[in-house]
Amino acid sequence: MQHDTTKEGTLTIGVTIVCIIMILFVISQVFILSNFSELEEQNTQQNVEHVMNALSDEFSAMDTLTYDWAAWDDTYVFIEDRNEEYIESNLVDDTFTDLGVNFVLFINTSDQIAFGKTIDLESEEEIPVPQSFLELLSPNAPIINQLDVDSSITGIILLPVPEDPVLIASRPIITSEDEGPIRGTLIMGRYLTPAEIENLAGMTKLSLSAHRFDDSQMPSDLQVAESYLSEEYPIFIQPLNEESIAGYALI
Secondary structure, eight states: OOOHHHHHHHHHHHHHHHHHHHHHHHHHHHHHHHHHHHHHHHHHHHHHHHHHHHHHHHHHHHHHHHHHHHHHHHHHHHHOOHHHHHHHHSSSSHHHHTTTTTTTEEEEETOOEEEEEEEETTTEEOOOOHHHTTTTTTTTTTTTOOOTTOOOEEEEEESEEEEEOOEEEEEEEEOSSSOOOEEEEEEEEEEEOOOHHHHHHHHHTTOOOOOTTOOOTTHHOOOOHHOOOOSOOOOEEOOOOSOOOOEOOOO
16 A cells, blocks of 8 residues: 655645744743733833822922921011911911912911911811821921921821821921021812812823721732832732733832
8 A cells, every 4th residue: 555655745844834833822821821921010100100190299388388488577477467468368268279279288387387377178168177287286297397498398197097198298387488497387288089089180181099008997909019019119010910910009
């Protein structure tokens, strides 16, 4: 019986080509998926940095606003005499809503509050200055110990649950010429409410959420991220599933 060696050779070549194609396909898929995953992580990293930059802009805007009020001759006089004209001209409810600040505190050199006022920006009604914040204003607190005319403090303060965190800025009260002696400290603040986070999401066109670092009830993916986040590594990226990837930042 004779065999058709030509057909067998052709079949062998055909099978070999198919195997090579399959191997190349698998390798290319792994390579493409690996590159795609890397690109996704890079894009997510950039998005997180974009959010952090937007938040930094909020800090800068609050600091600039506080400086404008603190380095002003009218404020320099008011912290001494507490004149009603200054209050009636500058500290009406509409001023707070126009500026987008919840509270303003004027603290004299004796570490006493010369004037303080808080407005609920949603209801536009005056509310008490949060007691938990006032308790932070001890004589040795950096927020009210301005060492020189150029001093500046900005950041986020965590108040006890259920109160929202507060974005604050603190500046020394000096003259319009940026001269002393320093007559006290001006503090401005805005609550970082869910609505504020939503505004930040709208500015960055990203899906955002914020959680306290000490929240024992935070979602499981955040609990994982929490174990990786630190001052040395403030950003962490992880895939959530085949369709979603998340970025986390420590503030």
